[in-house]
Amino acid sequence: MTRRPHRKILRAFVNFTALTVGISAGIAQLANLSDGLGQWLLTAVGIGCLLFLVVRFSLHYYVRRAGQLEDEAERANRRAVTVELGHRRYADAVDRIIDQEGLIYTESLHLIITIGVDDAGDAVEEQRQTTPLPRVTQRAIRPIVPDGSGALIRLEDISFRATLHPSITGNITSLPLPSHRGPRVWLVFDPGRRNPFDWKVTYQPAGLWRPLRQDGFDHLVWTDRLPADNGGRSGLSDLRVEFRFPYVDGPPPHVEELRSVGEFQPARRTERDDGSAEHWVVEWRDPRPAGRRYEWRLAQAPNRTGTDPAALAHPRLPEQGRRSWSRVLRGW
Incomplete structure (x- = not known):
């Protein structure tokens, strides 16, 4: 004992x-x-x-x-x-x-990408018009975030929000999904949608365009992945991207799609209520998306004088200056 x-x-x-x-x-x-x-x-x-x-x-x-x-x-x-x-x-x-779910909707997507005057001003807004085929209850998206940080990014860190149009009754629940390819968000619609509806996603990935502010150039890669078992047809019916640069005197910023896909509108200036300049806006559109990989080159030298516009049109881009976003259209 x-x-x-x-x-x-x-x-x-x-x-x-x-x-x-x-x-x-x-x-x-x-x-x-x-x-x-x-x-x-x-x-x-x-x-x-x-x-x-x-x-x-x-x-x-x-x-x-x-x-x-x-x-x-x-x-x-x-x-x-x-x-x-x-x-x-x-x-x-x-x-x-x-990823294994087939085409459950078609969609028109309008991306508004804001390059801030500092890290805190970087923002993304995704405006979507979705037609269910026949019903949408859930989907997943990958927000655009700074690459190369190696840190786990929470939804709270980027102020992520997904909301229905104010005229639509219901809500969207956002749940993070761990992924080795960057953050992924699972969106659950309550109730499920059967009729066409408008909704949007907003978030603020601070520091996303820091290389552009520091070096005067940067890259954005975006992939329209095809839904499973869809015969190679994209779920997008229309894709528009609006780049909003901070306004600076001198030549407007330059944006180029490296595969010559889509159409650009000339850069235009937007103004505040008091008449002062606010943004340079460059709009791009692909009216017939087909599961492509898009690659945009952005150039702006706000703190440089005497910059040759030709140099801005064809800047030398380092590999680490890229920003990538893979859009998964399989059920999201």
Whole structure:
């Protein structure tokens, strides 16, 4: 039978007390101390023994409690790992379901990409007009975020919002899906949509266009992936991209689609209510999307004087200056 630790401590205390009292009594008798002084000595010995007992029991309690906390922390870590693995399996299953789903809608998409004067001003708005075929209950999208950071980006970090047109009753629930190819968001429509509807997604990926502000040029890659089992036909009926640059005096910014796909409108200037210039706007459109990979080259040199427009039209782009967005049209 194993003895309990507190009994062992109590036994040690009794032995220690008996030894201490015996030694103190012997010293008092040999020294021929008076009764009053002897009583004070025995009282001090008793108090010392009591303090010894309190300290020993306290140390035992804290050591034992620390061991219990370590065991609880280890069990909690094991449970967290189990939950994380289960969540990852769940997210991977949702990814596979979305990617294997066929065409469930057609859609017109208008992207508004705002290049801010600083990192906080970078923003993206996706205006969508969707026609269900026959019903849309869920889909997934990949927001445009700065690449190369290696950090996990949460929806709160980019102020992600998905909303229906104010005239439509219902809501959209946004759920993050872990992905090694960047953040992916699962959107659940409540209730499911059967009739054509308008909705939009907005977010603010701070620092997205920092290379453009620093170097005067940058890249955006965007892929219109085809739905599964759709005979190679895109789910997009129309694609428009509107680039909004901060206004600076001098030549307007330059945007080029490297595969010569789509049509550009001349750069135009927008104004604030007080008549001052606000943005340079460059619009591009592909009226017949066909599952293509689009690649735009953007150039603007706001802090440089005497820049040759020809140099802006054909800047030298480093590989790390790219921004990529893969649009998955399989059920989202």
